[in-house]
Amino acid sequence: MRRPHIRNVAVAVAVTTAATSLAGTAFASPATGAGHAATADASTASVVSAAKAAAVAHASATGVAPGDALRAEDVMIDPEGARHVRFTRTHQGMPVLGGDLVVHLTGRLAYAGVTRAAGHTVRPAATSARLSAGQARQKAATAAKGDAGVAELVVDARNGGAALAYQVHVSGSGTAGGGGSSTVVVDAVTGKVRSSTPDSDAFVSPGLLDTLRRAGEKPGPAIGAGAHAVGAASSSVSAAARRPSTAHGTGKSLFVGRIPLTTTRTARTSYLLKDPTHWGTETRDAKGRELENFGRGKKITTRNDVFGNGATTSRNSAAADAQYGITKTLDFYKKTFGRKGIRNNGKGAHAMVHFGKKVANAFWDSTCGCMLYGDGDGDMFKKPLVVLDVTGHELTHGVVDATAKLEPTRVDSEGNQYGEPGALNESLADIFGSDVEFFTNNAKDRPDYLIGEKLGLKQKFLRRLDHPSLDKLEGTIDYWSPQVYDAEVHAGSGVSSHAYYLLAEGSGRKTIGGVAYDSPTFDGSTVKGIGRTKATAIFYRALTRYMVSTTDFHGARVATLKAAKDLYGQNSTEYRTVDRSWSAVDVTAANTPAAHH
Numbered sequence: 001m002r003r004p005h006i007r008n009v010a011v012a013v014a015v016t017t018a019a020t021s022l023a024g025t026a027f028a029s030p031a032t033g034a035g036h037a038a039t040a041d042a043s044t045a046s047v048v049s050a051a052k053a054a055a056v057a058h059a060s061a062t063g064v065a066p067g068d069a070l071r072a073e074d075v076m077i078d079p080e081g082a083r084h085v086r087f088t089r090t091h092q093g094m095p096v097l098g099g100d101l102v103v104h105l106t107g108r109l110a111y112a113g114v115t116r117a118a119g120h121t122v123r124p125a126a127t128s129a130r131l132s133a134g135q136a137r138q139k140a141a142t143a144a145k146g147d148a149g150v151a152e153l154v155v156d157a158r159n160g161g162a163a164l165a166y167q168v169h170v171s172g173s174g175t176a177g178g179g180g181s182s183t184v185v186v187d188a189v190t191g192k193v194r195s196s197t198p199d200s201d202a203f204v205s206p207g208l209l210d211t212l213r214r215a216g217e218k219p220g221p222a223i224g225a226g227a228h229a230v231g232a233a234s235s236s237v238s239a240a241a242r243r244p245s246t247a248h249g250t251g252k253s254l255f256v257g258r259i260p261l262t263t264t265r266t267a268r269t270s271y272l273l274k275d276p277t278h279w280g281t282e283t284r285d286a287k288g289r290e291l292e293n294f295g296r297g298k299k300i301t302t303r304n305d306v307f308g309n310g311a312t313t314s315r316n317s318a319a320a321d322a323q324y325g326i327t328k329t330l331d332f333y334k335k336t337f338g339r340k341g342i343r344n345n346g347k348g349a350h351a352m353v354h355f356g357k358k359v360a361n362a363f364w365d366s367t368c369g370c371m372l373y374g375d376g377d378g379d380m381f382k383k384p385l386v387v388l389d390v391t392g393h394e395l396t397h398g399v400v401d402a403t404a405k406l407e408p409t410r411v412d413s414e415g416n417q418y419g420e421p422g423a424l425n426e427s428l429a430d431i432f433g434s435d436v437e438f439f440t441n442n443a444k445d446r447p448d449y450l451i452g453e454k455l456g457l458k459q460k461f462l463r464r465l466d467h468p469s470l471d472k473l474e475g476t477i478d479y480w481s482p483q484v485y486d487a488e489v490h491a492g493s494g495v496s497s498h499a500y501y502l503l504a505e506g507s508g509r510k511t512i513g514g515v516a517y518d519s520p521t522f523d524g525s526t527v528k529g530i531g532r533t534k535a536t537a538i539f540y541r542a543l544t545r546y547m548v549s550t551t552d553f554h555g556a557r558v559a560t561l562k563a564a565k566d567l568y569g570q571n572s573t574e575y576r577t578v579d580r581s582w583s584a585v586d587v588t589a590a591n592t593p594a595a596h597h
Helices: 042-057 133-143 205-215 315-337 387-400 419-438 482-486 494-505 531-548 551-570 573-583
Strands: 068-077 083-091 095-098 101-105 111-116 147-156 162-170 184-186 193-198 200-202 247-252 256-265 271-274 280-286 348-353 360-365 369-374 506-510 513-520
Touching: 042 083, 042 101, 042 111, 068 531, 083 315, 095 101, 101 280, 133 147, 133 162, 133 193, 147 184, 147 271, 162 369, 200 315, 200 387, 256 315, 280 315, 315 348, 315 369, 315 387, 315 531, 360 387, 369 387, 387 419, 419 494, 419 531, 419 551, 419 573, 482 573, 494 513, 494 531, 494 551, 494 573, 531 551, 531 573
Parallel strands: 095 147, 280 348, 348 369
Antiparallel strands: 068 083, 083 095, 083 101, 101 111, 147 162, 162 184, 184 193, 200 360, 247 256, 256 271, 360 369, 506 513
């Protein structure tokens, strides 16, 4: 489950060109899938300026109107020369929720098109609030059951409308998983709560927890068998070095046995679980508190550069799994796409283990900017949720947060989320989470197209990409239908996950890495896959260039076709297979529904 990304829209009254926010999103080359990062330089400002001018000149297409201002969030420069600028929008100085757009330019900086979230005007009918900020804070606190912060005026252009509203951050929310924070949007004229959503991406949805309880299931994640070395030994305490310095330690993890960890030596016999080779990526101990502030977490140190003992009797065992999974996820994005960190800004990731008491979940938390891992509730989940594909899944939510910001269309009172954009977000997290396993290729956690296979569930996995409806816990869906538009996001995620699997591996029976798959198609057609490397390159480029906060499955089809055209050409086998894979899950040009927004 993901948090909606509405509270990170920055206030801006002019296009900014700060280098820190304009690092070029990386791309995969057609031949190998290898990444090459685009760099921000003096030319970046000219790209932003050209994109802004194009947005105004082509207002009928972009929807940019008087009173609007654009802020560049990302500049992407493709090897073939195309440029793409991702913007957030303000109207009369107020952030516009659902106002994001990507302006596409040629290599000569001529306008080449736009991808926009809102297909309508973002001007609200009312220009003055009837509700005071204090009243909005009170309504937000009641809705999210917590402590309301500042109420900020925004324009809510989501779901086909445009309304003046207040956006309120609520801490200690009783409706957020793990007691985290929520974001509430209150109509500034009617006082109606337009949305109330948690700020963290939880791996296990409230609906799934209820299903597991009703089924009486008590999954207990299995500890990785054995503890063989993987090529790293503890750092010698006698080595002379300037401190702090890079050290090479060992983790004795819960799920993948004995693993190498790059750490920081801070004194002769003191080692910190912080990796200087991954931009300072660090794991800390929340000590059973529900922290959303990484700085308050307890630093994890040892005297011998060994972390954990392979069991829950050591608090550091879970920390070893977490640190390993995070660094492997960062390696996947860096070596595959040239992406430097989750936000592509050359900064490391943070994590806190032992989050809260009996928390049966793991989260990507944008408030903290880190991963939060619960220890399990001791009933359904008896071990910390620090499995590799859980980490890859959740950190991918962070990548989506930094790019398309895909949002659900609604959230119910229990925190369950619905709608195709949210389902697409969950699908991408499953797709790239699975890719992290293939990239890591750890014998203790063999790569596969299954999600959560090490959580100990009776059905042997939580979700799977080849035949999604084999997941009976969440009722995951194989094929698109009009009803999918309001499906719960994990259930709906099967549509695009299935399309990705068909693109990568094709339809029918096959065994990959010892796992048997049998992927069906909606129309009985046969799809021949193009390979995981190319399929992943296409989906990543589609996410970073051609998806926005409201992209649904038909929009994802168009985005992946554009990405395939960029990478391989419109007459290529890859392009035709993208089209076939979506048709095989009943997402076609012919059945594209009317605009939903």
